[in-house]
Amino acid sequence: MSKVYDHLEWSCVEFALRQMGFTVHGGKFVYLQPQRGIQQGDPISSYLFIICSEMFSLPLQDAEIRGVIQGIAVARETPRVSHLLFADNSSIFCKATEEAMTKIGAILGI
Template sequence: MMEQLGFLQIWVDIMMKCVLTIFYYVSINWMVGEFFQPFRGLWQGDPLSPFLLLICSERLSSLMRLAVKEGLTKGAKVSRSRPQTSHLLLADGCVLLGEALERAVHVIKQILE
């Protein structure tokens, strides 16, 4: 994602090292357990999570805007005089809006993939 947004390779490498070389441990009653490595990326509360979420959200947002601009899908309108809204980014998720057509569903599925 970072490469597609134009980040230099050195920044991508640094971020990947931060994600892939992390270890955690659990402390219960001030007793430290063994270190372990996560197998599914960052955990909630990791200091990098908000920044990586912003990077991914920006890419998702740009792909949705492009799909609407190219006429591949349509967003929802609150009124006739307002622009279409194809997505809403929230603090802990997102809402994708589109036509109830099979073609539009495939476009959104491709964007998510």
């Protein structure tokens, strides 16, 4: 699982932080020029990965709330699940229709 963080692009981190309203020194977010990567084992790695994962998750959650896509329920009276994100894998659950695939592609910008 630790190797996943080695592949996180700084542009993704910057975009996620901007979208979530992070500030630097109490002001607007300014461009950061990383001088090097994060050292292996640095605890900030997992937090940055979670922040970037949220940027993938939020549009799918919003689409499910608006009824654009519909997740699956594993049993009656259980919450629907539209997606699961893991360190090395992502799964999206929906009806297996061309319309659903088109909508998910539009949400993800594919």
